Amino acid sequence: MSPHPRQRRPASQRRSGIAVVVVLALLSITLAMSYAMMRTQMNASQIERNLHRTGSARHAAHSALAIGVRKMHSGNWQGVGVPLTGSLSDVESYIVTYEAGDAQLTPADPDWQEYPYRITVKATGIAFDPLDPTYKSEYQAEAVVQLVRKQRNDNPAHFTSAQTYTTYLWGTQSNSIEMPVSINGPAHIQGPLDLCTAMPATERPFHGLVDEVAIFDHPISNLSLLFMYLNGNGNNSTMQSQISNQSPSYWWRFNESSSSSATTAPQVGGRTGTYHGGTLPGVTVSGANRAAYFDGESGHLDLGKFELPAGGQFTILAWIAPMSGDSTNEWARIISKATGTSASDHSFMFGFQKGNTNSARLRTHITFGNSAYTNVAAGGDVIPGYWSMVAITYDGSALRFYKNGVYISGYSISGAPGTDPNAKVWIGDNPPGAARTRFLGDLLKMQTAGQGDYRPFTGDIRLNSATNPNSHWLTLSRMLGLNVNFANHSVTSPSEITADAETYQLFPGGKTYTVPSINGNIRDVSFVPSMTDNPLGVLRVQGALDVGDDVTIEGLIITPTANTDIHLSGDGIKLTATTLPAVIGDTTPWELPVIYSRDDVIVDDAQAVVEGAVIAHDQFEIDQGKDDAKFLLSGMLHAQRTAIGTRESWDQFQNKWDDQLDNFVDDTGADADDYFPQWLDDEEDLPLDKNLSISPPAEPKSYYWPDLSRPLYLADPKDAGLVWKYVRRSAGGGG
Numbered sequence: 001m002s003p004h005p006r007q008r009r010p011a012s013q014r015r016s017g018i019a020v021v022v023v024l025a026l027l028s029i030t031l032a033m034s035y036a037m038m039r040t041q042m043n044a045s046q047i048e049r050n051l052h053r054t055g056s057a058r059h060a061a062h063s064a065l066a067i068g069v070r071k072m073h074s075g076n077w078q079g080v081g082v083p084l085t086g087s088l089s090d091v092e093s094y095i096v097t098y099e100a101g102d103a104q105l106t107p108a109d110p111d112w113q114e115y116p117y118r119i120t121v122k123a124t125g126i127a128f129d130p131l132d133p134t135y136k137s138e139y140q141a142e143a144v145v146q147l148v149r150k151q152r153n154d155n156p157a158h159f160t161s162a163q164t165y166t167t168y169l170w171g172t173q174s175n176s177i178e179m180p181v182s183i184n185g186p187a188h189i190q191g192p193l194d195l196c197t198a199m200p201a202t203e204r205p206f207h208g209l210v211d212e213v214a215i216f217d218h219p220i221s222n223l224s225l226l227f228m229y230l231n232g233n234g235n236n237s238t239m240q241s242q243i244s245n246q247s248p249s250y251w252w253r254f255n256e257s258s259s260s261s262a263t264t265a266p267q268v269g270g271r272t273g274t275y276h277g278g279t280l281p282g283v284t285v286s287g288a289n290r291a292a293y294f295d296g297e298s299g300h301l302d303l304g305k306f307e308l309p310a311g312g313q314f315t316i317l318a319w320i321a322p323m324s325g326d327s328t329n330e331w332a333r334i335i336s337k338a339t340g341t342s343a344s345d346h347s348f349m350f351g352f353q354k355g356n357t358n359s360a361r362l363r364t365h366i367t368f369g370n371s372a373y374t375n376v377a378a379g380g381d382v383i384p385g386y387w388s389m390v391a392i393t394y395d396g397s398a399l400r401f402y403k404n405g406v407y408i409s410g411y412s413i414s415g416a417p418g419t420d421p422n423a424k425v426w427i428g429d430n431p432p433g434a435a436r437t438r439f440l441g442d443l444l445k446m447q448t449a450g451q452g453d454y455r456p457f458t459g460d461i462r463l464n465s466a467t468n469p470n471s472h473w474l475t476l477s478r479m480l481g482l483n484v485n486f487a488n489h490s491v492t493s494p495s496e497i498t499a500d501a502e503t504y505q506l507f508p509g510g511k512t513y514t515v516p517s518i519n520g521n522i523r524d525v526s527f528v529p530s531m532t533d534n535p536l537g538v539l540r541v542q543g544a545l546d547v548g549d550d551v552t553i554e555g556l557i558i559t560p561t562a563n564t565d566i567h568l569s570g571d572g573i574k575l576t577a578t579t580l581p582a583v584i585g586d587t588t589p590w591e592l593p594v595i596y597s598r599d600d601v602i603v604d605d606a607q608a609v610v611e612g613a614v615i616a617h618d619q620f621e622i623d624q625g626k627d628d629a630k631f632l633l634s635g636m637l638h639a640q641r642t643a644i645g646t647r648e649s650w651d652q653f654q655n656k657w658d659d660q661l662d663n664f665v666d667d668t669g670a671d672a673d674d675y676f677p678q679w680l681d682d683e684e685d686l687p688l689d690k691n692l693s694i695s696p697p698a699e700p701k702s703y704y705w706p707d708l709s710r711p712l713y714l715a716d717p718k719d720a721g722l723v724w725k726y727v728r729r730s731a732g733g734g735g
Contacts (some may be wrong), residue, residue, distance in 0.1 A: 207296025
């Protein structure tokens with residue numbers, strides 16, 4: 001069977017199959033393109049959400065940074081190390097952290113000292129996808145801010161007032177100060193001031209008031225003396241007439257109207273008197289009549305050199321009011337012409353001999369011919385606190401004592417009174433006086449003459465009259481030429497710092513710094529502030545501290561507990577205070593003290609330079625020691641009391657000062673231009689130096705009471721909290 005022939009399809013059928021294929025291909029392409037477009041649209045939506053979330057995170061970070069810095073301006077900022085968190089919306093939150101310091105500052109930077117006052121604020125903003133919370137974005141922003149110092153914590157009131165003075169000694173205990181020392185600037189001294197007592201006082205100065213002293217060339221009768229006394233010294237003109245009627249050869253009235261008078265004019269005789277030492281002219285007796293006060297320690301009136309009237313007869317008369325005082329002045333002088341203290345050293349002397357009671361009897365040393373006579377009245381005690389008119393008369397054969405116009409006793413003596421052209425006449429003391437009187441008085445003369453200022457004090461003094469006698473005041477004012485506020489001053493005892501001083505803060509919320517401890521003997525070491533760990537340079541003393549050779553400290557040495565002394569004993573010691581950054585509007589530098597001791601600060605033969613304030617809650621002491629010891633304090637001394645000892649070369653003359661004064665008088669004649677301190681330096685190797693000195697700083701400074709339990713800087717009361725300024729801001733990005 002033959003095969004069937006193949007039939008051909010119609011052309012129309014062939015074309016319809018191809019069309020289906022084409023349609024299917026087009027459909028596939030369309031679906032692919034639609035899917036691609038859908039994918040693109042979905043990616044674009046995701047990108048848009050991501051961008052929005054990133055923007056939200058950035059917004060949250062910048063908002064958080066502003067919130068975080070604003071929080072620092074409030075009064076309830078928690079401080080560094082305490083993060084701040086919060087939410088801006090349901091999908092936006094933040095975290096703010098505070099770090100002390102500024103990482104970009106280095107020690108070479110001129111603003112390095114500001115490092116402790118800067119805070120790095122870091123803000124992290126977080127944004128969540130609202131459709132899928134598992135997706136989130138974070139963004140970091142950072143700012144560095146610096147404290148605007150507007151308010152410093154107040155000093156205690158007692159320390160604020162104390163800073164008026166370079167040396168402030170607030171306790172009522174004795175303050176012992178020996179030469180050579182130089183205390184400069186204003187000083188407040190609340191307790192007794194024992195100045196240069198290593199130079200012993202003598203027993204011959206008169207303590208009290210002297211109204212009239214007159215010398216006559218004849219013996220005044222008993223009746224005339226009685227009339228003089230009965231008229232009294234209250235009526236100036238009547239008394240003047242009574243004395244004038246007796247024709248005095250020499251007469252001093254002591255009628256100066258000013259307490260600052262340097263001299264007293266003679267009424268008769270031409271012998272002007274010069275006040276020295278503890279004297280106070282111009283004391284009102286009654287009406288126009290005045291008297292001069294002599295302090296019983298150093299005060300005297302130098303009348304120069306003259307003799308009793310020629311003719312061999314005389315009367316010495318005086319109106320006096322002795323005062324109770326130094327019980328050692330057993331041989332007080334009213335008037336004396338002498339070269340020494342023994343009877344044979346006197347041409348004449350009229351004074352007292354004090355017995356076992358507070359009263360005294362009249363006494364004389366007078367040379368007649370070649371013999372020296374000492375006579376004491378048989379009665380007629382002179383009572384302190386009352387005016388007395390006392391007199392001695394000599395008629396060529398008898399010496400007689402009178403008190404208040406009443407004859408007391410007499411002694412048979414013959415001959416003419418002796419003379420001595422080299423002997424001076426003083427009222428109130430015995431020439432040549434005490435070594436201390438001459439030494440201190442000559443220091444002022446040297447300063448006035450431009451020979452250097454070696455006085456123990458050189459500035460104004462505020463001296464408490466409740467603990468110091470008049471003699472201390474007059475030593476400072478008359479002998480040393482100082483301006484002295486002498487009154488009953490009251491002070492507030494400083495509050496002790498009782499905090500343990502183990503940590504401190506510069507401002508509320510700032511970093512808490514740990515204070516390193518030192519104790520024992522330290523040598524060959526240097527301490528300086530660390531801006532990162534101890535910006536104030538505080539060193540806490542645990543146990544006694546002895547600062548030895550080659551120690552340099554910039555900062556504050558503090559002993560927060562009692563019974564802990566600080567000793568400076570080495571060579572090459574340099575202590576410098578920490579300067580505090582200024583507050584706005586205050587150009588005065590502020591410093592912490594360089595030393596705060598709850599007990600004593602003791603300098604033992606050290607070579608030390610101290611720049612700053614030294615505070616000793618008990619005693620500041622410079623021990624007696626070597627001549628080459630050096631302690632130079634430029635700043636302030638604030639202590640309860642002080643004891644400054646003399647040097648070794650000075651101490652060897654402890655019992656020889658009167659001999660040294662006699663040698664000085666013999667060598668030089670002790671004229672006005674001869675200076676006892678300079679002679680001691682030249683002849684006895686007692687150096688006049690300023691190796692021990694306390695001085696104010698070269699530029700005015702204020703000092704901060706170092707109570708480390710309180711931050712140094714506070715918010716201004718007018719502000720809600722601390723105030724900060726931006727140093728810089730930056731964005732760290734995120735993802």
